[in-house]
Amino acid sequence: MIVNEQVAVDHGLRKDEYAKICELLKRIPNITELGIFSAMWNEHCSYKSSRLHLKKLPTKGKKVIQGPGENAGVIDIEDNDAIVFKIESHNHPSFIEPYQGAATGVGGIMRDVFTMGARPIANLNSIHFGSPQNKKTKNLLRGVVHGIGGYGNCIGVPTIAGQTSFDSSYNGNILVNAMTLGLVKKDKIFYSKAAGLNKPVIYVGSKTGRDGIHGASMASASFDEKIEEKKPTVQVGDPFTEKLLLEACLELMAGDSIIAIQDMGAAGLTSSSIEMASKGNLGIEINLNKVPCRETKMTPYEIMLSESQERMLIVLENGKEEQAKKIFDKWNLDFAVIGKTTKSKKIELYFDEEKVADIPVNTLVENSPMYDRKWKKAKLPKKNKIKKEDIKHLKIIDVLKKVLANPNVCSKEWIWQQYDHTVMGDTIQKPGGDAGVVRVHGSDKAVAASVDSSAVYCWAHPLTGGKQVVCESFRNLISVGAKPIAITNCLNFGSPENEENMGEFVECVQGIGEASEYLKFPVVSGNVSFYNQTKDQGIKPTPAIGGVGLIKDYKNMITMDFKEVDNLVLVIGKTEGHIDQSLFARNILDEKNGPPPEVNLFNEKNNGETLLKLIDNNLIKSAHDVSLGGIITAVAKMCIKGKKGINIKKPKYLINEIEYLFAEDQGRYIIEINKKDFKKVADILHKNAVHFDELGTINENELYINDKTKVIIDELSTSNKSWLTNYMSK
Amino acid sequence: MKSSVITFPGSNCDRDMDVALKKFGFKNKMVWHADAELPKSDLVVLPGGFSYGDYLRCGSMASKSKIMQSVINFANSGGMVMGICNGFQILVETGLVPGVLLRNKYLEFICKNVFVKINDKKNKYFKNLDNEVLEFHIAHNEGNYFCTNDQLKEIEDNNQIAINYCDENGKIEDQLNPNGSLKNIAGIFNKEKNVLGMMPHPERMIDTSLSGEDGSLFFKNLINNLK
Numbered sequence: 041m042i043v044n045e046q047v048a049v050d051h052g053l054r055k056d057e058y059a060k061i062c063e064l065l066k067r068i069p070n071i072t073e074l075g076i077f078s079a080m081w082n083e084h085c086s087y088k089s090s091r092l093h094l095k096k097l098p099t100k101g102k103k104v105i106q107g108p109g110e111n112a113g114v115i116d117i118e119d120n121d122a123i124v125f126k127i128e129s130h131n132h133p134s135f136i137e138p139y140q141g142a143a144t145g146v147g148g149i150m151r152d153v154f155t156m157g158a159r160p161i162a163n164l165n166s167i168h169f170g171s172p173q174n175k176k177t178k179n180l181l182r183g184v185v186h187g188i189g190g191y192g193n194c195i196g197v198p199t200i201a202g203q204t205s206f207d208s209s210y211n212g213n214i215l216v217n218a219m220t221l222g223l224v225k226k227d228k229i230f231y232s233k234a235a236g237l238n239k240p241v242i243y244v245g246s247k248t249g250r251d252g253i254h255g256a257s258m259a260s261a262s263f264d265e266k267i268e269e270k271k272p273t274v275q276v277g278d279p280f281t282e283k284l285l286l287e288a289c290l291e292l293m294a295g296d297s298i299i300a301i302q303d304m305g306a307a308g309l310t311s312s313s314i315e316m317a318s319k320g321n322l323g324i325e326i327n328l329n330k331v332p333c334r335e336t337k338m339t340p341y342e343i344m345l346s347e348s349q350e351r352m353l354i355v356l357e358n359g360k361e362e363q364a365k366k367i368f369d370k371w372n373l374d375f376a377v378i379g380k381t382t383k384s385k386k387i388e389l390y391f392d393e394e395k396v397a398d399i400p401v402n403t404l405v406e407n408s409p410m411y412d413r414k415w416k417k418a419k420l421p422k423k424n425k426i427k428k429e430d431i432k433h434l435k436i437i438d439v440l441k442k443v444l445a446n447p448n449v450c451s452k453e454w455i456w457q458q459y460d461h462t463v464m465g466d467t468i469q470k471p472g473g474d475a476g477v478v479r480v481h482g483s484d485k486a487v488a489a490s491v492d493s494s495a496v497y498c499w500a501h502p503l504t505g506g507k508q509v510v511c512e513s514f515r516n517l518i519s520v521g522a523k524p525i526a527i528t529n530c531l532n533f534g535s536p537e538n539e540e541n542m543g544e545f546v547e548c549v550q551g552i553g554e555a556s557e558y559l560k561f562p563v564v565s566g567n568v569s570f571y572n573q574t575k576d577q578g579i580k581p582t583p584a585i586g587g588v589g590l591i592k593d594y595k596n597m598i599t600m601d602f603k604e605v606d607n608l609v610l611v612i613g614k615t616e617g618h619i620d621q622s623l624f625a626r627n628i629l630d631e632k633n634g635p636p637p638e639v640n641l642f643n644e645k646n647n648g649e650t651l652l653k654l655i656d657n658n659l660i661k662s663a664h665d666v667s668l669g670g671i672i673t674a675v676a677k678m679c680i681k682g683k684k685g686i687n688i689k690k691p692k693y694l695i696n697e698i699e700y701l702f703a704e705d706q707g708r709y710i711i712e713i714n715k716k717d718f719k720k721v722a723d724i725l726h727k728n729a730v731h732f733d734e735l736g737t738i739n740e741n742e743l744y745i746n747d748k749t750k751v752i753i754d755e756l757s758t759s760n761k762s763w764l765t766n767y768m769s770k
Numbered sequence: 771m772k773s774s775v776i777t778f779p780g781s782n783c784d785r786d787m788d789v790a791l792k793k794f795g796f797k798n799k800m801v802w803h804a805d806a807e808l809p810k811s812d813l814v815v816l817p818g819g820f821s822y823g824d825y826l827r828c829g830s831m832a833s834k835s836k837i838m839q840s841v842i843n844f845a846n847s848g849g850m851v852m853g854i855c856n857g858f859q860i861l862v863e864t865g866l867v868p869g870v871l872l873r874n875k876y877l878e879f880i881c882k883n884v885f886v887k888i889n890d891k892k893n894k895y896f897k898n899l900d901n902e903v904l905e906f907h908i909a910h911n912e913g914n915y916f917c918t919n920d921q922l923k924e925i926e927d928n929n930q931i932a933i934n935y936c937d938e939n940g941k942i943e944d945q946l947n948p949n950g951s952l953k954n955i956a957g958i959f960n961k962e963k964n965v966l967g968m969m970p971h972p973e974r975m976i977d978t979s980l981s982g983e984d985g986s987l988f989f990k991n992l993i994n995n996l997k
Contacts, residue, residue, distance in 0.1 A: 189879045193909070194820040196782020280780050280823025372779065458879045460909045462971075463818075465786040468979045479979070594979060 041071045051078035057409055064403040072340045072389065072397045077404065079254070079307035079345055080314060083570050086408040089536035090568045093546055097553045101562040103525050105226065111152040111303065112222075113564025114229060115526045117590050121480060122226045123487055124158035127166070127219035127530040127586040129569035133274040134216040138183025142167075143191040143277040144349055145218040150195065151303035154286050155352065157230040157293045158222025161464060162478045163192045165202040165218050166491045166530065166584040170211030172447055172767060177206070180214050182768065187277075188218070189458045194279035195286065198467050199459035200476025203491050203584070206447040209499075212574030217530040219491055219586040223480060230293060232302040234320030234355045234381055239299055241313070241324060241379040242361070244368050245285045245351035247334035251276050252308070252347025281350040281373070288371040289352065297360035304351040310344045312353040313379075314387055318405040320355075323384035328391040332374040340389060340396040355381060415542035418502050424620050424634045431629075431698050436672070437743075437751045439628055439702070443669045444676060444760040446627055447767075454764045468594055472681075474519035474665055475587075479594050486594035488522035490587050495580035497636035500621045502544045502581055506551020507639040511706060513587030514559050515665035518648045519709060521598040521655045522589030527556060529566040529585050534578020536570045544581035545570075551639075552583060558641040559648075561587070598655060600664035602682030607661055607738045608715050609686060611671055613647045613708030614731040617699035623669045624702035643707040650728040651709055657724070659717050666708040672701035674710050675735070676743065680757045685742040691733040697745070712738065771796050771996050773813040776841065778803045778832045783818035783854065783971065790973035791815070794989035803835040812996050813850045814841055816857030818909070818971060828871065828912045829859030838864060850894060850996065851965045855910055858957070858967035867958050867967045868925060869917035874910070875950025881909040883981055884948055886933040886956045886970060887940045893963035894995045895932070903940045904933075904984040906956075906970030908948060913969040915951035915958070925958065932957035932966055 041047070048058035051074060061077050062068055069077060083089060099107035105122055106114035112126035130145025150160045167184055170177045181204075192199050197220070252275035292298060300320065302312040309331070317324040328340050334348070356364060361377060368375035382388070387404070389397040443449055456471035468486060469477035475490035492512045498505030510527065517524045529552060534541035556563055572579045591597050602609075619625045620634025654660050662682065666674045672688075679686055690700050713721050725732050736744075744750045773796040777784045784800065791798040791813075799809050803821075808814065821832035832838070838860075845851045845866050853861035861867045874880060885903050888896045917925065925931060934954040936942045947954045949969075957968025975985030 186878075193879055193881075193911070194780070194782075194823065196819060278823070280820060280825065283780055283782065283820070283823075457882055460879070460881045462881060462907055462909060462974045462981055463782060463786065465789060465974055465976075465980065470981075 043068055043071055043074050048074060051075065052082055053078050057081060064407055065399065072344060073399055075341045075345050076310050076397060076399060079310045080404045081408050085307050085311055087568055088409045089411050089413050089570060090545065091410050092412055093549045097549065097563045098557040099562050099564060101526065101560060104562055104564055107564050108566060110231060111155045113526065113528060114156065115564060115588065116226065117485060117487065120226045122224050122229065123588060124153050124156045124222040124224055125220065125528055125586065125588055126152050126565040127217055127491065127528045127584060128152065128567045129530050129532060130216045130218065131214065131532065131569050131572055134184055135214050137274040138180050139187040139190065140274050140276050142184040142187030142216050144275045145216050146188050146191040147277045147279060147282050147349055148305050149218045149220045150197065150282065151305065153220045153222035154289055155230065155301050155303045156224065157228050158224035159290060160197045160220050160222045162221045162476060162489060163197050163199040163218065164476065164489055164491045164586060166493055168205045168207065168210050168215035168582060170206065170214065171208040172206055174208065174211045178768065184216055185455050185458055191277055191279045193460040195283050196463045198461045198463050198478065199456065200461055200467055200478060201471050201490055202456065203493065204452050204455060205495065207495060207580060209580040213572045213579055215532050215572065215582060217584045219528065221487060221489055221588065228293065230298060230301050232300050232316050232319055234300045234316040234322050236299060237381055237383055239358060239381045240356045240361055240377045241326065241381065242354040242356050242364065243331055243351065243376045243378045244354060245373055246278060246281050246348055247332040247374055248338065248343055248346045249334035249348045250338065250342055250346060253342060253345045275347045275349050277349050284371040284373055285350050285352065288368050288373055291367050292364055297357050297364055298354055299357060300355040302353050304353060306347065308345060308347050314401055314404050316353065316355060317387060317401045321385065323382035323386045323388065323401065324379055325382050325388045326379035328389055330376050330378040332376050340391040413536050413542045414539050415546045416539040418543055418547060420501050421633055421635045424631055426619055434698065436697065436701065436745060436749055440672055440676060441756065441759040442628065443623055443673050444756055445763045446623060447763060449623065449669050449673060450763040451761045452764060453761065454768055468597060469520060469599060473600050474516040475522065477520055477591065477597055484593045486591040486597060488517050488520045488589045488591060490516035491584055492516060493582050493584040495582040496621055496626065498544065498548050498583065499580040500634065500636045502547035503551045504636050504639055506548035506583060507555040508636065508706060509583055509585045510552050510555035510559065510561060511639055511644045512667060513585045514561055514644065514648055515709065517587050517589035518651055519598065519600065519663045519665045521596055522591045523652060524561050524587055524589040526562050526564045527585050527587045529563055529583055531566065531568045532572050532579065532582040532584065533570055534573045538578060541578045548581050548583045555641060559645055596655065598660055598663045600662055600678050600681055602678045602684040602712055602738050603661045605684065605738050605740060606715060607712050608718055609675065609735045609738060610711050610713065611708060611733040611735050612651060612711060612730060613643065614705065615671065615700055615703055615708065616705050617695035617703045618705045619699055619703055622702060622704040637704050637706050639706050646728060647707045647709065647730050650725060650730045651711065654721060654724055659713055659721050660711055661714065662712040664710050666710060668704065670702040670704055671710065676756050678710060679743060679753045680760055683741065683753065685739040685753050686736050687739055687744045688736040690746055771812045771993050772810060773798045773815060774801045774809055774811040775815045775817055776801050776803060776837055778821035778835060780821045780823055781817050781819035783973065786973045787815050787817045790976050790985065790989055793976060795993050801837060803837050805837050806840065808837065808840040808844055813852065814844060816853040816860050818855030818857060821856055821860065829856060829863040832860045833863035842866065845965050848962065848964050853967040854971055855969055858969055859912060861965065861967040866965045867960050868921045869915055869958060871912050872914040872916050873912050874914050879911040880948050883907050884970065885936050885938050887936040887942060888933055889931045890929050893959060895966050895992060897995050899987065899991050901987060903936060903938060904988065905975065905982050906972060906984060907974045907981045908970050910969055913949040913951065915955040917952065922952065928961050930959045930961065931955055932959050933968060
């Protein structure tokens with residue numbers, strides 16, 4: 041095939057990008073080379089629109105062993121233990137083919153983690169669907185949940201937490217973000233930087249097929265009517281092979297024969313070989329006839345661009361091939377020496393004794409395009425004033441039931457019951473709480489993880505929204521008694537070529553950066569997913585933040601269920617009555633305008649750290665952060681989980697009852713304490729200048745508000761638990 | 771007491787079972803599926819997971835793996851063999867216990883705590899247990915037990931049903947059946963009751979910090995019965 045400008049454009053490259061390729065090579069590329077450039081230079085692999093802004097994120101900290109730039113981030117959890125973690129999107133494939141799209145998303149992120157030598161110990165996910173009324177939503181949700189479960193359950197890694205939301209902006213473009221945590225010894229971490237000349241380059245895992253060719257390019261384009269035609273670009277997952285690959289890799293890693301290892305993810309053999317060469321400042325020579333193929337007559341172009349799953353590339357020490365091969369034979373996996381490292385600093389490919397590609401590595405990586413896209417700054421919307429007559433007729437209990445049954449608040453048990461969340465025998469906090477918690481096997485330590493996003497806040501004001509998501513992650517970890525350490529982010533946005541969408545990206549990233557800097561909660565890994573849109577309509581900006589924290593003694597973990605009748609319930613943090621963009625405003629008052637709640641980073645940090653002090657002093661019986669639906673929703677959930685009731689007395693504030701109970705002011709927690717500890721708790725809170733309200737006392741099974749309104753907890757529980765099950769069974 | 775846990779390609783509860791057995795005093799050995807010989811054992815466990823990816827049919831390929839001939843011989847000579855979840859599926863494929871395990875009635879994987887009623891205590895697995903009802907944990911996609919009417923009659927005549935899904939008081943009702951199993955069957959014995967296949971995972975219930983502790987009761991009792 042003759043390469044020209046049109047062929048390049050068909051590959052998703054811009055005309056000026058094609059001209060740049062010709063200039064860098066000082067000739068016209070052949071089709072294989074063009075394919076390689078298009079794979080490396082697309083948005084998904086090159087981060088060409090985001091790099092400039094991502095640089096500003098804080099990525100360092102005392103506990104950070106490895107920040108962004110590797111397969112995953114690594115943090116120190118003491119005693120020579122480290123946690124490897126990352127979140128990644130698989131949005132486009134999941135919309136085209138929900139089961140395989142979601143499954144391979146889970147498979148891909150787990151490979152990123154075990155590539156670094158870590159055994160995966162927990163999976164999480166953040167999934168977002170269109171409006172429940174949209175006719176595609178139900179099947180997409182079912183397919184995605186089956187896909188996530190199908191892969192994770194088979195590998196035997198517990199899925200311990202997640203987030204599911206519904207919003208019409210995802211009608212034509214759902215989001216599937218998967219996160220994995222792995223455990224590794226600090227001195228046994230593996231990296232992707234190749235080193236040394238003439239070292240064998242090894243291919244292991246599944247055979248290469250024609251699936252997923254140009255998957256990364258597909259993920260870098262918007263959807264249109266021709267979406268069905270894109271099905272062949274979705275990869276097909278085989279969790280069984282991944283399980284074998286995991287065990288084989290960890291067995292090989294126990295020795296000392298690996299120099300570098302990299303999984304074949306987006307853009308397959310192309311990006312894995314180029315990344316290893318680029319990091320090591322070396323060249324790589326590959327004989328494509330040696331690549332194990334599943335199908336006959338595959339061309340060099342197809343072999344290089346296939347995104348077949350469950351494959352790894354390894355640079356091995358000389359002379360260790362036999363020993364390594366034995367391990368992969370034992371696990372029935374392909375093992376092939378396909379090339380070697382060279383000093384050429386080029387990627388040189390041979391096929392049928394002919395050189396089919398010859399590209400300097402730096403042209404693909406350092407010289408890849410980087411754009412300072414135009415973007416529009418968002419204005420802070422004006423506050424709305426709630427009119428008394430709008431809320432006068434509302435009955436609090438009816439509103440509460442509606443809120444508890446709202447698709448974005450209701451219990452997601454239907455989903456997480458389909459995920460094996462207990463395999464590996466260390467899950468001490470299951471899905472449905474503020475964060476999932478797993479023990480560090482065989483020790484007293486435990487690791488907490490949560491994943492959060494607040495698209496509505498980010499849409500209303502990206503800068504505030506970006507900050508808020510990081511704070512929410514911080515709060516969720518603290519609520520289970522964990523000290524927050526670091527985050528990973530999955531940045532899901534519309535088109536970077538649209539100034540508003542690009543503005544949302546820039547300002548959300550700025551917000552994330554400010555909050556993570558202030559909270560000392562650095563970003564150690566992540567992924568950007570642009571072009572989440574159908575035709576011209578972008579999704580609401582949805583940065584998902586995966587937070588990880590440490591509990592030194594797992595016996596001190598906190599859960600959110602109310603524990604004991606007569607215990608006191610306090611609200612930590614001040615309630616100002618911010619209703620705009622709250623669930624109450626949007627769903628009960630049908631008011632979609634106004635600013636999101638303000639984020640005060642000082643309060644966030646101070647309130648959170650003070651709560652950790654209370655937990656350290658064994659003063660907290662249960663805790664839960666206040667988020668969607670405000671205080672009353674948070675308390676109702678604690679009642680439902682603990683099968684207890686509460687007598688709520690609204691403090692004598694100036695704001696009215698509804699504002700107090702449904703406002704979504706930030707930096708707040710609900711805590712349960714023993715009455716006899718009240719003075720101690722109050723002293724610590726006063727000393728640290730943390731505002732708190734006495735909210736009420738726990739009772740057997742009813743929720744009272746100011747002695748007059750009441751409801752039985754079972755009724756609230758039914759509202760909360762039935763929506764999703766009913767929806768899915770209809 | 772010596773135990774062996776077989777690891778098939780795709781087993782994923784083998785480590786959990788190893789941890790549980792050791793915790794309650796077994797000297798456990800992990801045995802690779804391609805080995806021919808079983809080490810000397812008082813108990814052999816086929817653990818949960820997705821042996822051979824559950825491709826073809828759950829448990830089908832594993833039932834033909836090399837080590838299984840030794841396991842079958844061991845069982846036929848009266849040795850104690852316990853299959854949990856995928857291990858149960860492997861056992862029905864070998865024919866060591868009767869019946870088959872179909873896909874769950876609602877076509878979804880289920881991971882949750884369940885109560886099971888012990889149906890028979892005249893066997894080494896449940897003898898001397900004080901409890902009539904245990905809280906166990908299930909995590910499976912194909913746990914829907916089925917057999918022919920003739921088989922069912924035989925199973926019932928021989929008292930081969932080991933445990934049934936029930937409520938916390940031991941009441942066995944349709945709505946407590948998580949997967950559509952015939953007669954709420956959660957576990958079944960061979961005729962001689964030295965082979966037990968069950969869907970629930972006692973090894974996930976061995977610590978108050980986990981889903982519960984009834985698995986501890988089961989293992990403590992089991993090792994005492996074997997002594």
